[in-house]
Amino acid sequence: MRCGEAGGGFLLLLPRGVLLLLGACSALSLEIKASASVRAYVGEQVALKCSFKSSFPIAETLTVDWTYRPVTGGQMETIFHYQSVPYPTTVGKFKDRISWVGNVANGDASIAIESAAMSDNGTFICSVKNPPDVYHNIPQTMLIVTEKGFSFQLTSAVLLSILVFLPSIIVVVLLLVRMGRKFAVQKEKKKSGCKKSSIEVSDEPEHTGTGSCLGKLRDRCLNCVDTDEEDPY
Template structure:
């Protein structure tokens, strides 16, 4: 009976300690975690350098053991491939589509793990993931950056569709305004031509003409 009682008490004690242990482990993981931020979407133009930003915050001092890895997966799908590695010094990839086209643009002392992609191409469209480890801080999120490369000067399908829809309407409005303006001027001119003066206005005009003739021929000023 005593053995059974001791076993039962030990089991209850273990059940009480398990949640506390789990909470303690969770707290340790949170204390050792890294916070990483990256732009969710970056637009670039063919042939023009583009910067992929990545920043991090670590609760531990930055040491030479800090690691930065950038991985890439095409939009069409496929396995992830490492395209850049940093540990004290940068190690660009020596093979693959990004060979000699990715350079280090960060500063780990300032929490910056950014890279630059040289001469991006349309086939470079895909997802980049920035990973940072600063032992003992190794637990962190994995922010993704979607790179969208387009040709400069070319309109997107949405912009082109908007132009095709609204351009005819704008043209019709302009033509209607021009036509209304012409009609208004024509009506105004007709009104001027059809205006008749009264007999008094006609006699006044004749008197003015006679006075002007007198001034021209005789130098006589009108009263």
Template sequence: MRVLHQGAGAVNVVLLLCLFACFAPSLVSSITVSSPAELHASKGDTVILPCSFISTSRPTSKMTVDWSYRHQSGGPPQIFFHFSSQAFPPPEGQFMGRIRWHGSPARGDASIALINATLNDNGTYTCSVRNPPDVYGSPLSQTVLTVTPKSASIRFTDVAILLAFILLPSALITLILIGRMLCSKQRLDQSKAYRSPIEVTDGEEYGDHLPAAKVKKTTCCDLYMMDPEDIEEHYKLKTRSPIDEGFAESQC
């Protein structure tokens, strides 16, 4: 009977140990890490990779944060950032000089910033937080980043530059051409209104002669009644140089 009692006691101890082993992790594994499942960004943007955690223990110098990256084509993840009391950015590789610590452990924030995102940065980013004694639970969280080419857009500054270098010179050239046209027209009007004192127009005669409209034209009858000397003088006048065009000619 004593042996049976001792055997029953041993079984109870084993059951208690099994129960403790099953429920003990749930008592201390209260850390939970979370991050968005997907992120989208454009090429050249600064992307914030969020990562938050909840822990029953206050963050201490023993808390660590690790960020790893796996390319979208596959392959094993590679740790490129580590935080333990201070940030340790990647000293080499594709993320060198492009990762900044953006977290605050006291606020449960373990985020980082990715500067100048490229199409080669597409892949899965994993955030891992350890805060002893909270070492169980869900210390990992993953985010899939998709970087796309930036769409072309016209900014206000671009429009202002186009106006300054295209429309303004065009307007200035148009004003200059209009000014030249007005000046040319004015000069033409002045040239028409001005006449030289020696200029003779149609219907005028030189000297003290009367206008051609008032000169009586010589007819055949007049020539018939002229004296011979007058007729000779008439033909002399007719054969003179073109400067005497003001004199009337016979229509015979």
């Protein structure tokens, strides 16, 4: 900042040729704040926030300018101007898409963009001048527009729920699979006509019931023996 333009200071000649600048230029008297980045979905309205503080009362000469540079690079272009009333751009891709949502009396210089598109991605700069406050910092806002899709944020509560319930779900699934296999084996045994395994049969007293596989086999063998005894040849 050049002190002469800010109306500040004078020189005092001290002994030994030392110059002392009195009433030196103060720090930036107009402070601007804006979000470093803003995210939006295609087709939605997106607000570009900008606030400012001036050491002088708000005057009619106050101006607000928004400039834009595409993410692909290139020169900055003015897309919005305000002085007492808003003047949105009448040319380019932002034509009829920018609206004034600020209030300079409250230190708000925000704008909104309608129907955000991915081609809007780039850098936006908010500049405010309230003479004699015309020097300020230059915050930049990066706009990131993406297609709307499914988004999921893994919070600590969700993670805890997964860790608690996932083992229980796995155990239940394994039990169901085991029960299903056991039921299938029993069903196959019923279809084959054998109600008991060989081990179960050996543990029980011998009998010739028609419902037992061993009984059926024994009956057949006895029939064969009786036939052989009746026919000596």
